[in-house]
Amino acid sequence: MNFFDIVIIGGGPIGIACGLEAQKKGLSYVILEKGPIVNSLYNYPVNMQFFSSSEKLEIDEIPFISKEAKPRRSEALEYYRRIATSNKLNIKLFEKVTSVAKIENEFTVISDKNSYKSKNIVIATGFYDIPNLLQVPGEDLPKVSHYYNDPHFYAGQKLAVIGASNSSVDAALECYRKGAEVTLIIRGTEVGQRVKYWVRPDIINRIEEGSIKVFYNATVKEISEENITINTENGIEKIQNDFVLALTGYKPNFTFLNQIGVELSKDEKKIPSYSCETMETNIKGVYLAGVICGGMETHKWFIENSRIHAKMIVHDILNKK
CATH class of the missing domain: 3.50.50.60 (FAD/NAD(P)-binding domain)
Structure with a gap:
């Protein structure tokens, strides 16, 4: 069974940012993505144009050059794919996580292809998979x-x-x-x-x-x-x-969060419990990154305002070590 300092669930832009930060800081990690690189972006409309400008979609200060100020889906796919491949990120594609179990201070993450052990997991699964x-x-x-x-x-x-x-x-x-x-x-x-x-x-x-x-x-x-x-x-x-x-919107996989034990607010917003300083949830060693932090308020978190989560999470893990 593979052991890593961090198992990152979700290979979107924020999951990739977490992998980059872990790699820079010398932590072992693996990113598990159920589809292709940045699966959610891949499933966006073919002509989709972002609300954010290209510099606000950058991760790890890697320049994002686009034809227009606000890039399109095809340019974003190229940008994030090149980051993943040129940095040789340890990312497992078309591998879906089926369960997460914690025994004492260690997690076992089971996918449809393999199993992994870690003391820390990052959930960066977004919200695009389950329609309202x-x-x-x-x-x-x-x-x-x-x-x-x-x-x-x-x-x-x-x-x-x-x-x-x-x-x-x-x-x-x-x-x-x-x-x-x-x-x-x-x-x-x-x-x-x-x-x-x-x-x-x-x-x-x-x-x-x-x-x-x-x-x-x-x-x-x-x-x-x-x-x-x-x-x-x-x-x-x-x-x-x-x-x-x-096209009535989408929501995070609350069932998955519940199975892990992450607490959700009792109101209709279903906002997960996490620290605004470290991104750690009520379950020690479980972190949230990206839009999943907003629960049903999916309009509050974007790539541009959740890029910082990667540094916050890795900093906290290093402090614990």
Whole structure:
């Protein structure tokens, strides 16, 4: 069985930052990633552009050069992949962690391919794997997706996009411009205030000119093969529909945190218990890094404001040694 000073669960940008910091400080480590390098970023829409500028996405002060001030998905994949490969990080790809057990002061981390022992584990698994479900009839139909990739797929189709966030707005605009007939279904009274500032006027203008249809204060009642039924201010509306993009957000794997013993707040935010100074949770030797720290408040943590977690964690582990 392999023993390491740190086992890092999650090979996204913050997991990579933790590996780099451990490597610099002479600590043995392994990064376990269930998919490819930066799996979550890989699954972002093909044309996605970051809200953050490139220098705010940098890790370990390694320059990130992009064509525009705010880089796109393809540039980020190139940047983080090159960091992982050029620094020869000890990262195991397509290896999913199935369980973590603690006996006295030592953890055993079991994956679908191997097992590891360590006195410290870092959970940097993000939040992109578990969608917030609508919990309505028809949500399991093949026409419904909680992830959006390429607008070409929806050309010439009647598409309903559910949500008012960046992902929903980007999808609605891109698919409209590729020839989809787009209907935007928004639970609130307006397009989300956190939508990228250079995109929000665009979607509002498309709505006002009638290019994209919108229902505000609306929720989905039911989805069928040929229609989507929604509750609106003016009663129930049934509209013809070919595809549904339910982009209603995502959440961390709370089940995994519970299995390890990490405490969550009792309210709907489900914020994990951790020290703001060390990132250590209520379980000694278990650290959190990245967006998973926010629980359901996934909009509060980004790459740019959680890069520092790597240094905080490694510093604390070294102090203990």
